[in-house]
């Protein structure tokens with residue numbers, strides 16, 4: 001097992017046993033470098049722990065720790081968030097700066113050979129702090145394609161520390177890097193000003209790097225086209241439209257041809273037998289739920305083993321697989337930062353810069369990583385706006401799967417209506433927050449990585465990591481949520497909730513009081529809450545209102561916890577207040593519109 005799992009309280013990883021002796025790992029190594037230079041790819045290679053690695057700056061925003069065993073020695077290896085400078089400008093850089101200041105036995109300075117100049121600035125800042133170090137000169141394959149050659153021996157001479165050329169995605173040079181770890185040493189750079197550092201960097205680059213002329217390739221042309229104001233929008237619309245279609249087709253295909261048949265043909269007979277063995281009583285009510293004609297209804301029975309497992313595995317998991325498969329591909333190709341450039345003008349009107357598009361897209365998978373990814377935004381104001389917008393108007397894949405599964409079964413028009421209202425709320429709330437919150441949004445300074453052909457192995461590992469995270473996080477909440485609903489039902493709490501909130505639901509939203517329970521249960525899991533709405537036999541229009549309100553009100557418990565961690569108590573409360581107000585307003589207006597239309 002890796003340290004990152006066994007030591008979630010980062011930094012207390014001294015409890016990880018070393019390979020042979022059973023003693024804790026005492027040595028500490030840091031992987032330090034600019035964003036998107038391959039630190040996490042190298043981390044995965046060195047520790048065998050899979051860290052998320054994507055082709056855009058800011059993938060790692062908190063740090064990850066793993067164990068690196070080499071020969072008789074055992075080290076704790078820290079994947080430090082990418083930073084351009086240790087004079088931090090955002091939270092990810094603050095974390096990086098703090099970790100470097102805490103010190104370590106050695107730092108592995110990961111430099112991108114295609115952008116040596118910019119990378120060396122940070123390297124010198126680290127070296128000025130007298131940390132023993134060595135260099136992993138990464139992406140040398142990419143540099144070769146670009147006609148850039150860096151002489152590692154000359155760089156070693158110039159810096160005074162070991163330099164090893166690496167290609168983190170293939171593992172080239174990684175063994176040599178490990179072999180040379182003991183040679184890591186402090187360099188002789190004295191603390192200097194920014195200007196002096198740039199001058200030193202210029203001198204080093206001149207002596208170690210050669211650039212040869214090369215012709216424009218189709219990749220260069222595609223890169224230019226995808227940020228062009230006109231062509232870029234066309235490419236963006238095609239990519240986004242195509243992605244959504246692909247997710248839907250893949251998700252539906254998996255449900256129809258894999259997961260549904262599995263539940264119907266394998267799981268149902270087992271449940272039937274269990275039902276007969278248990279006979280009527282509380283145990284059967286909790287495990288299988290309500291029976292219809294003596295049979296389990298996977299969507300409506302609400303037993304732990306019936307609806308609980310079905311919702312998670314047959315309704316949500318297929319879309320999780322499809323969504324993360326497609327998103328990971330877009331990430332690794334390097335398309336997302338281009339989307340950030342295209343969206344910058346629009347997002348600036350909402351007080352956030354274009355880069356917020358990446359957390360937002362991640363939020364469409366699960367709000368939790370989406371909110372964590374807002375750490376790359378510079379100001380607190382931007383982060384508050386981005387987090388609130390994600391929680392209010394960006395439905396996670398689990399909820400979307402249920403929306404498409406239930407509302408989509410009636411008409412895709414209703415699904416489009418819910419998405420339309422969410423999009424409009426996202427835009428209007430963003431505008432509103434931009435107006436009322438003091439401060440300004442910094443300009444977009446985002447580095448556009450080159451397009452890269454993703455490695456199927458890396459993609460597969462990333463998908464497996466994300467699906468595992470989903471299962472670990474969702475399973476206890478889904479099953480526990482269903483148990484809680486059943487217990488609350490048994491003690492009459494749901495009826496009480498319906499009575500208290502009934503008038504508000506009836507008058508403002510046009511919903512029966514019984515819808516209050518499911519919507520409040522959204523605090524646990526929104527997919528389960530959506531499942532609870534189904535047995536109420538709402539009219540399609542009521543279901544649209546209920547779905548919209550459920551999407552926009554309280555975040556689920558996991559999102560709430562990260563919001564609290566990222567924004568602090570006061571801002572989380574403000575954000576939740578906005579969520580409830582926006583949800584009631586949107587639901588109320590939809591209801592009024594439906595009444596007007598008759």
Ligand SMILES: Nc1nc2c(ncn2[C@@H]2O[C@H](COP(=O)(O)OP(=O)(O)OP(=O)(O)O)[C@@H](O)[C@H]2O)c(=O)[nH]1
Pocket residue numbers: 033034035036037038039040041042052053054055056057058059060061081082083138139140141142166167168169170331332452458
């Ligand atoms: N061609 C090539 N691609 C690489 C190499 N190393 C990493 N990559 C790719 O570069 C992208 C960035 O890698 P990451 O490991 O996410 O970089 P990082 O430094 O952890 O980035 P942040 O977490 O954003 O700071 C990914 O798409 C990797 O697959 C390399 O040596 N050659």
Ligand SMILES: [Mg+2]
Pocket residue numbers: 039040041052053059060
């Ligand atoms: Mg990373």
